Amino acid sequence: MRQLITFIRKEFLHVLRDRKTLLMLFGLPIAQIVLFGFALSNEIKNSRIAVVDYSKDPTTTRLISKIAASDYFDIQRSLASADQLHTAFKKGDIKMAVIFPASFGDDLTHTGKATMQVIADASDPNQATTITNYLSQIVTDYNTELAKDAGQPMQINPETQMMYNPELRGAPNFVPGVMALVLMLVCTMMTSVAIVKEKELGTMEILLVSPFKPVYIIISKLAPNLLISVLNLFIILFLSWLFLDLPVKGSLVLLVTCSILFILTSLSIGLLLSINARTQQAAMMGSLMGMMLPTLLLTGFLFPIENMPLALQLLSNLVPSRWYFIIVKRVMLKGLGITAIWREMLILTGMCILLFTISLKKFKIRLQ
Amino acid sequence: MINLTNIKKSYNKGQIPAVSNINLSVDRGELFGLIGPDGAGKTTLFRILTTLLLPDEGSATVDGLDVVKDYARIRSRVGYMPGRFSLYQDLTIEENLNFFATVFGTTIKENYHLIEEIYQQIEPFKDRRAGKLSGGMKQKLALCCALIHKPTVLFLDEPTTGVDVVSRKEFWDMLQRLKQEGITILVSTPYMDEANRCDRIALIQKGSILSIDTPKGIVDAFPQNLYAVRSTKTHQLLRDVREYPDTDSCFAFGESLHVTFKGDPQPLIPYLNKKGQTDATMEKIAPGIEDCFIHLLNN
Missing domain, CATH: 3.40.1710.10 (abc type-2 transporter like domain)
Structure with missing residues (x-):
């Protein structure tokens, strides 16, 4: 236990001492909120x-x-x-x-x-x-x-x-989208980079040749990212309440619980990405290209999923942010309770458990 | 203490052979050196022994434990210092040491006597981040981190590469003292001059072991007389000596050439004089590890 705590503390030191990354992590949600204020309009069918x-x-x-x-x-x-x-x-x-x-x-x-x-x-x-x-x-x-x-x-x-939104403000729609996007990006990118960094620097070699269990390595890597993401979540919620006049209509506890579920899913994806990436750049590109595009396109906040070709609609079911987006819209904007979102929660939970199990199984205890 | 039997390992699904047919055993408390150039397969052997790689063929044990089956138990009792500087650059000296002590389930205090001598040299900088240390200090810190849990076997992969001459000497002095503590040490180096500081050495090249013996035994096994030939025109000298009909082998070693002969060496100087090398001299010398290495490579 003492080992785990020391390890987690070490991870926090890494994060805190990398000022540039830290600035980016917290600058990202704020920039997104501002940027996506000018959302796009599109033809909508059916x-x-x-x-x-x-x-x-x-x-x-x-x-x-x-x-x-x-x-x-x-x-x-x-x-x-x-x-x-x-x-x-x-x-x-x-x-x-x-x-x-x-x-x-x-x-x-x-x-x-x-x-x-x-x-x-x-x-x-x-x-x-x-x-x-x-x-x-x-x-x-x-x-x-x-x-x-x-x-x-x-x-x-x-x-x-x-x-629900008589003044036709754009904010109610893009805030859940920004939440999904930011949390997904921050979690996958930070996790995969954190693990690949150890591989690239060669410290993973020493960590593996130690009594420290691989599962502890994973937990320690996830802990700071989980905390940062929850912090980010509160920043976004606070900003939307303060500047966009968009309070959480439903239960805050429910929203945070669902967000943590989504964060854990994203962390597991980051873990999975890190297993096959050899360099930090590869991990970064993997999370950007592999996660940002599907999240932007298939979540439903930029382009309505209903209008997509059937193949893309089916594909969008595999994107966790799609389900999270629905949850946030219902809980935060419409003020609905758990009965309205239990299906989406179940899907996210399933994805989370599946991804985490796979990455745990695939985590390499040797160098090959 | 360490045993390797018919170890074979290749990368890329067998396309790139790394080591083959390696048989080696290191006794308890021995300071054993793996000597060979870059790419000889030293790191591969280290990674097999530290359970980081699985051998394709053969078996290996460390402290009586199998590297494949008992990997978890091996990992908790060996110390490993990889070839590249592998500590956290953004953590300070003290934080790095504390971290590794805790990961191995011990404290700095518990085994301080082991690292005291080394740590005292870097202690004045203990609040400096590891990334800002000089090469010699980095190696000292890495050694401290590998030692902090009092390992039974210490694996040091090229610990002195990129370190200045003085620090290298200090480093080897430390290894001698660690040996006194009863720690078995397997160390690799591309520097032939460091071989003499080991109890026994294995000369390794292109994934195979050329010879295993004490440094003295390896030098004594050199079968011919060795001569050093010098002149001011070194470049032309090399060509001329190689053209001399009785020359067996001839290699440049810094300022001089190391030469062995098939026949009588004495007529070489008159031969060189005739070629215009009027200041050429020759003397008989004792062979070094590097001479033996080159000799073994050519036979």
């Missing part, structure tokens, strides 16, 4: 939506079938009442809901004017704006069509409401 039709007349039926025919929308279900909407939104089953009031058909025939309601899940503001715009376009087209048929102007007004 958004899942729900339709509630209280009117049930020929005009609404025709409009609904037009919406259904468009590439942009995929009508997930038609609900009998608007009460069920909240559940569907919270579960993440739908991105938008279209509601036709009971008086819709009458209003249109008698006054030539009618209002429909459009509710969008704005926790991803870019997506919400884009899909409501798509819908408005369909409705405008339909207006012209109706006017031609009736020989007089017809006016259907979509009344848009943004839910």
Whole structure:
């Protein structure tokens, strides 16, 4: 035990004395938060939506079938009442809901004017704006069509409401993304570099020729990185609360627990990378290319996964940050509890145990 | 104490042979030297003995323990100093020593008497980071770290490479004293002049052992008379001596040539004079380890 503590203390000394790396480690999340404030907008196809039709007349039926025919929308279900909407939104089953009031058909025939309601899940503001715009376009087209048929102007007004993030701020979406990205990068890179450094300097040779157990070497290497990552997590949460006005809506304990789970998964990946890398550069490149790209592309915070080709969608299931991203969005932004995220937690736990076991088994007790 | 039987090892799936057919045994309390140039296979043997590499063929024991099966027990009782300086550059002298003492489950205090003499020389700099030390001080610190747990066998892979002459001499003096403590020492070096400080040596080249004996035994086994030939025009001298019909071997050793003959050496000087080497001299000398090494290589 005393050996382990000494070893862990030594690891902390390495980290603390490498000022440049330390600066980078804590500068990274801050820079990311600033940078990703300017997120990108993209075309979004096959958004899942729900339709509630209280009117049930020929005009609404025709409009609904037009919406259904468009590439942009995929009508997930038609609900009998608007009460069920909240559940569907919270579960993440739908991105938008279209509601036709009971008086819709009458209003249109008698006054030539009618209002429909459009509710969008704005926790991803870019997506919400884009899909409501798509819908408005369909409705405008339909207006012209109706006017031609009736020989007089017809006016259907979509009344848009943004839910969860009415001001359409970008922050709610990119903060979970930055969390996933930063934690993943810091953990994999630091761990793999820390172990490969010992190999490169030749100190691994001495460590192996000592009574110190390999599993202790691993634990000591992971300990400082775990602490730094948790520290980073709190910095990000604090920054988003202070500057982005984005507090943790759900349970902080749950969020931190899930984050530690994700951190451990990332640490295991770093461990795995270090086993085959021979130089620090190789380890660094491996973590950057091997982890940053998949995390950026397949997590879902820059590009919606729903729009990707099937092969990429399947591939994204293997990216741990994808699941973590969902968890953070639900707990931090929507304030949901463990019942909403237990599946994702289970997947992360499975990944973590699997990766750690593999890296433990593969850890070389000799030089070859 | 150390036994190697028919050890063979190659890298890259057999494509690069490292050592083959190595048979060697080191007695308890012996200071044994592996002497050979870079790439001879010394480090490979060290890594096999310290359980870091598995041999392809053959078996080896250290302190009666098999290097493959009992690797964990070997690791807790040997001291190993790899060829490259392998301590933490960003930790101070004291932190490095403390760390290795703890990793081996001991304290600096417990075995201080073993390292005292060496440590006193670097103690004034104990708060200096290891990366900022001179070559000689680094080696002293590395030796302290390898000794701190009172190993039964000490493996030193080229401990004096890149160290100044004075520090090298001090280092070998220390090894002599450690021997008095009953520690078995296996040390490798590419410097032939250090061979004389060992009890016994093995000359090794291209992965095979050429000879194992005491330094004196190896020198005594030199079968011919050896002569040193000198003149001011060294470069031309080498060519001329090699052209002399009775010359057996001729190598440049610093200022002079070391020459052995098939026949009578005496007519060489008149022969050289005729070639214009008017100041050429020749004297009979006792062979050194390096002469023996070259002789063994050529036969």
